[in-house]
Amino acid sequence: MSSLGRASAVIGAGTLVSRLTGLLRSIVLVGVIGSYKSGPADAFTYANQLPNSVFSLISVGILTAVIVPQIVKATADADGGNAFISKLFTLGTVVLVVVTGIATVCAPWLVHLVAGKASPDIVALATALAYWCLPQILLYGLYALLGEALNARRIFGPFTWAPVVNNVVSIIGFLILGAVFAPVSTDAAYWTPAMINTLGGTATLGIALQAVVLLVFWRRTGLALKPDFRWRGVGLGAVGRLAGWTFLMAFASLAAGFLQGFIVSEAAGAGASATVTANAWLIFMLPYSVIVLSIGTPYFTQISEHAAAGRDGEVREDIARSIRTLLFFIVAATAAVAAAAVPASRVFTKNAEGVTAESAAQSAAVVLLCYLVGLIPLTILFIVQRTFYAYDDTRTPFWFTIFQCVLIVLTTLAAWALYEGGAIPLTSLAAAVALGQSVASILQTLVATWLLHRKIGGLQIGSWMAAIGRFAVAAIPAGLAGWGVLALAGGAEGWMVASPILGAIGTAIIGLTVVIVYVAILALMRAPELKAAGGLVRRFLPGR
DSSP: HHHHHHHHHHHHHHHHHHHHHHHHHHHHHHHHHHHOOOOHHHHHHHHHHHHHHHHHHHHIIIIIIIIIHHHHHHTTSSTTHHHHHHHHHHHHHHHHHHHHHHHHHHHHHHHHHHTTTTTTTHHHHHHHHHHHTTTHHHHHHHHHHHHHHHHHHTOOHHHHHHHHHHHHHHHHHHHHHHHHOOOOSSSSSOHHHHHHHHHHHHHHHHHHHHHHHHHHHHGGTOOOOOOOOOOOOHHHHHHHHHHHHHHHHHHHHHHHHHHHHHHHGGGGSSSSSSHHHHHHHHHHHHIIIIIIIIIHHHHHHHHHHHHHHTTTHHHHHHHHHHHHHHHHHHHHHHHHHHTTEEEEEEETTTOOBBBBHHHHHHHHHHHHHHHHHHHHHHHHHHHHHHHHHTTOOHHHHHHHHHHHHHHHHHHHHHHHHHTTTTTGGGGOOOOOEEEEHHHHHHHHHHHHHHHHHHHHHOOOOOHHHHHHHHHHHHHHHHHHHHHHHHHHTGGGGGGSSSHHHHHHHHHHHHHHHHHHHHHHHHHHTOHHHHHHHHHHHHHTTOOO
């Protein structure tokens, strides 16, 4: 357990710094080009999300599902996995080059798929930026290949720290954009080629350097990575069969995401649209990344090792322990973010045409709260889905992901129908789509857990539910305490939403209040998870 704790501390620290610099990156970008009712902001979000979407699908689906378990197994080979990994990396690079080339050529059509309801000026700007951003697919893919291989060899730090380089480069580039072209117009029609090149070039340069950083640490794996086009004879056929299901799953998820973007683009430049949704998702993902990825990633490697050795009993113990530990932290984070939704959203908003920053923050907070409904189920799904991958089962996750995609499509179309029918205003369209995403995630998690129980049994679900009950008893009054702090500060119109800096300070105060009350109540209840969680936290302290 101590090795898991050390690995979690390394990953958590790197993820925390990465996410914080990522937040600063987004804050700087909002300060330069806006967010709410900003055409250029929405255009860049659509262009930059295209490669990000592919990377997320590759990293969470194909690489995590296939690469980590296969590399763990390959380390038992006589050569330590050298031949297998070299061939796998060569094949992966070839596929990434081909996919990136096709996507770049198809940039106008891809932009239309995700932003087709936006104005012609916004679509044209998004297309120009997409030509800069789509080559990031190759760079993201190489970064993910190298990073997952490092994780599989229990070298967890570089993968989580490398994005800091990208964030720093982006911040510098955005500041240059703001200084050279000030004031930067929030009307897409007034953007020049020089402005487009500065913004798009900055985004892609940061991703390139992020991938290069991992190469510096590769020698620590002890593997001699080299091009090898002889792809027969080392089991790549099995990898292909496993990846086939995750490729289909990736395309289904991508299609559902494109539909969401297409519907939300109706509000591009006119209200809460792509950029507000992306920033709300960024806030939502901060606790998920810091908590779930830092603690869950080492557990996934351990689950893969136990599954490969056929020790099902230990796998079941790993699942129950990891979920209870993750939920201890994630329930507190849910309460904290819910209480601080308005000041947290204020960090990513500024005055727009006819709308004050405070009003824009309140609209963005609704989107964030709709996403937040799905945080706890998504945490459970992280472990459940990866347990299937540890058993080389990518077909079952395909089916329950297809189920989720169908639900996303239905809820997105329902949101569109409500808007068309006048039941909700245009400014609420993004929030309705976000809520549909959360509902789909909840139902997907229920189905996935049931299927895993059928597969290996004994998931100790009763212990999860008991833990959730204890955490909820503590989280509800803790969240109310945080909301009380906001109310004492003047509420949604008070000093905590007067500026982005005060919004960040207010968020920190509310979050700290929630955590203190949460831990105090669990201590009074003598919750058994408190001791294990305390051990993990202490590993983040200096000298530990």
